[in-house]
Amino acid sequence: MDHAQQHTGQHLLSAVFLSELGAKTVSFHLGADSATIDLALREGAERLSEVELRRVETAANRLIYEDRAVRPGWFSREEAEAMLARGELYKLPERSGRMRVVEMAGVEFNACGGTHVRSTGAIGGLLVRRVEKVKQGWRVEFCCGLRAVRAAGQDFATLGQAAGVLSVGAVDVPARVAALIEEGKAAAKERKALVEELAQAEAVALVGAEAERAVVTAVFAGKDVEFAKRVVAKVAGLGRAAVVGVTSGADGAVAAARRPGSALDAGKALREVLSAAGARGGGSAEIAQGVCRGEQVEALVAQLSQALGG
Ligand SMILES: [Zn+2]
Structure with a gap:
């Protein structure tokens, strides 16, 4: 179930990045601890802003609570190529014969043989955790379902520990750390x-x-x-x-x-x-x-x- 949630969540997140920002998923990784997609931004876009990320996250979560059906179907190579030509499919594997295409109702078609949840609602929720620049583009780490709940809890615990060490409230951690770095620089100079x-x-x-x-x-x-x-x-x-x-x-x-x-x-x-x-x-x-x-x-x-x- 956990794997199907992360995997279906990846389909959804990639589809929303494409529709909202024109950012194409060039590769993805589903690991035991983290799931990531690597994005190539649309021509002319230099970075992914925090505002854009939250917009994509919100749109993905809206599609989750709209509970869209996720249905696999079998198509001939010709049918699949026609879907590609119409822009319904974004890419097609290089092989002949019948093809399994998964439809996320009103969101996308995806040629995929993986395991999926039956509707977007079962993804449970999607959290975009962080973004970093990598050689092939922008890497977005995300998690879905209970994994998202646990990740948010762990992140908050880590922040709480930092706040405890610094003797400040959680919201004051960034300012306190910045002040300490400045103090450190001044002390080194002195x-x-x-x-x-x-x-x-x-x-x-x-x-x-x-x-x-x-x-x-x-x-x-x-x-x-x-x-x-x-x-x-x-x-x-x-x-x-x-x-x-x-x-x-x-x-x-x-x-x-x-x-x-x-x-x-x-x-x-x-x-x-x-x-x-x-x-x-x-x-x-x-x-x-x-x-x-x-x-x-x-x-x-x-x-x-x-x-x-x-
Ligand atoms: Zn899939």
Whole structure:
């Protein structure tokens, strides 16, 4: 029964998309969980609007409660071709012999050997659930009968869970999510600026504390490779070479910058030192970075410092 409802519902929905919007069904899929049709929109139409979708959904449901008869009949190939020529049939399978054509009274004829409910009323109701753009057109997910009731219930439960997590009413979920995304973007921007400031402050402190050494070195815990790269860049900006290691749990990273104007190649030095330790990295002659295990960081910093003349 469930399958016959979804299948007959597919006939109906495809017919209404064609009559209301001139959108042709190019393929369909009836699965255990979802049913979809793929539509090719009429010439010139670029998208399916929400208003159009609801109009089609309403028209399909009207035909459901009008309880139109769904009747299979057998026709000869010639009769079927005449129906195709009159536009009653929208397409015909490529085979000879008698053909089973299902009539949905006043809606369509469809050459189909599938199982159908006896009248549109038994489809029970049709819910258009969502639409997405796919390669071959527009994919419309729908469900019929009890499946539609269950789907609507599940969707509302999901929305309710989201509302609970956000501590807002269901209708306020979209606005709250949009606000959170904006807050997230602003926080990321602020964090980036703070990291930049912190890297500059660390660079100034390191250069001041290691005035005697040719290469400024440091290791920071709980920081990432981006931070290491920023600190060495800032130290280079202050006229010195730098090697900085960072650890974060079991992960590590190192970054190196040559003294501005130096003939040394920081990228080459870093690649050599890291590959000898089974780690990877790269960069330019001025600045380079790579990732390694956290336990390797101290040794790699010392080796890189030597390679850069420290
Ligand atoms: Zn059928």
